[in-house]
Amino acid sequence: ALVLVTGASGFIAAHVCKLLLERGYKVRGTVRSASKGDYLVKLLASPNFTYVIVPDIEAPGAFDEAVKGVDAVEHTASPFHGRAVDPQELIGPALQGTKGVLDSVQKYNPSVKRIIVTSSVASIMVPCELGTVFTEKDWNTYSPGCVEREGVNAPNMEKYRASKVLAERAAWEFVEKEKPSWDLVTVCPPMVFGPIIHEVTSVGSINTSVAALHAAFTPEGAKTGSDAGAASGNWVDVRDVALVHVEALAQEKAGGERYISSGGPFSWQMIYDSLHALGHVDGLDVEHLPKGTPGSDKDTKYNVFSSKKAETELGIKFTPMGECVKDTLLSLKGYGFH
Numbered sequence: 001a002l003v004l005v006t007g008a009s010g011f012i013a014a015h016v017c018k019l020l021l022e023r024g025y026k027v028r029g030t031v032r033s034a035s036k037g038d039y040l041v042k043l044l045a046s047p048n049f050t051y052v053i054v055p056d057i058e059a060p061g062a063f064d065e066a067v068k069g070v071d072a073v074e075h076t077a078s079p080f081h082g083r084a085v086d087p088q089e090l091i092g093p094a095l096q097g098t099k100g101v102l103d104s105v106q107k108y109n110p111s112v113k114r115i116i117v118t119s120s121v122a123s124i125m126v127p128c129e130l131g132t133v134f135t136e137k138d139w140n141t142y143s144p145g146c147v148e149r150e151g152v153n154a155p156n157m158e159k160y161r162a163s164k165v166l167a168e169r170a171a172w173e174f175v176e177k178e179k180p181s182w183d184l185v186t187v188c189p190p191m192v193f194g195p196i197i198h199e200v201t202s203v204g205s206i207n208t209s210v211a212a213l214h215a216a217f218t219p220e221g222a223k224t225g226s227d228a229g230a231a232s233g234n235w236v237d238v239r240d241v242a243l244v245h246v247e248a249l250a251q252e253k254a255g256g257e258r259y260i261s262s263g264g265p266f267s268w269q270m271i272y273d274s275l276h277a278l279g280h281v282d283g284l285d286v287e288h289l290p291k292g293t294p295g296s297d298k299d300t301k302y303n304v305f306s307s308k309k310a311e312t313e314l315g316i317k318f319t320p321m322g323e324c325v326k327d328t329l330l331s332l333k334g335y336g337f338h
């Protein structure tokens with residue numbers, strides 16, 4: 001089967017492409033430039049990988065050509081950063097990009113069986129007291145209104161969260177209204193860490209979630225005291241996120257479902273402790289890496305995005321934190337980022 005992966009040059013998408021190829025799928029990636037495509041051709045080194053250039057995912061009919069001949073779509077392209085002033089910088093490509101892919105499939109490829117959309121726990125969470133457990137039944141009913149009220153002054157994370165929930169909602173609404181012959185699956189990860197394999201040319205251009213982990217292991221960005229001990233959200237390994245994307249395609253029963261894919265809650269203290277608990281690691285000077293303030297998280301309460309459904313229905317076993325942190329740091333070192 002031939003699978004279209006949009007935004008193939010991204011952190012998560014590069015792993016999705018790699019795993020799809022390992023599982024015997026053919027992959028067509030969309031990228032914004034030939035240089036990003038050529039990087040992937042080298043990285044993936046497979047005759048079963050090709051790419052097409054979609055320079056602007058918001059343009060009408062942007063995916064019309066890309067969807068022709070594919071059997072399924074993994075739609076991952078969407079901006080994730082905290083630099084947007086105008087919320088539309090995020091909402092435009094997230095929402096229009098998602099609707100655009102679905103429209104193109106509907107118009108030009110009736111043989112598509114399934115579309116998987118990379119959503120986020122951003123489309124699930126609402127402001128709450130720590131200790132809350134969220135499941136796939138929950139929807140972020142807060143961020144779109146917040147962004148509407150506050151516009152450019154809305155907190156940056158709310159602009160991003162609004163972009164994700166508006167895009168995911170639009171996808172489910174499309175299915176309800178158009179009753180397409182394909183079915184939809186959405187994947188909702190929290191902060192994604194894990195080894196980078198996509199093209200990153202400088203520390204400043206590391207993708208947002210890995211950049212946060214990288215920073216926490218630099219002398220300037222290392223956390224201590226209550227900053228280290230505080231609840232920081234949930235985390236997951238990128239290889240597990242890719243696996244959920246592939247199982248969501250491979251398993252018939254996933255059709256019409258939403259899957260949280262989370263390794264669990266974290267504080268930066270937990271991240272530091274998980275690495276140091278490994279003791280010696282070949283290639284890393286663990287002893288001299290930040291340790292936080294051990295014990296700073298002993299009374300911390302966390303919100304949890306429950307992965308039970310992905311575990312029980314799709315059979316996913318999530319990677320332990322120490323292994324993820326170690327492999328992330330080793331990959332960063334391999335790129336020359338210290």
Ligand code: NDP
Pocket residue numbers: 006007008009010011012013031032033036056057058076077078079080093118119120121164188189190191192193207208209210
């Ligand atoms: P990356 O920034 O590495 O990847 C984003 C991808 O989207 C890239 O291929 C990028 O293309 C493309 N993209 C970004 N902005 C635009 C735009 N305006 N127009 C067209 N394409 C664009 O991040 P991730 O891999 O982390 O993100 C992938 C998906 O996962 C996104 O949907 C994100 O919301 C979601 N996600 C990520 C989480 C995380 O912690 N990393 C958590 C939850 C969800 P290019 O390479 O050309 O810039």
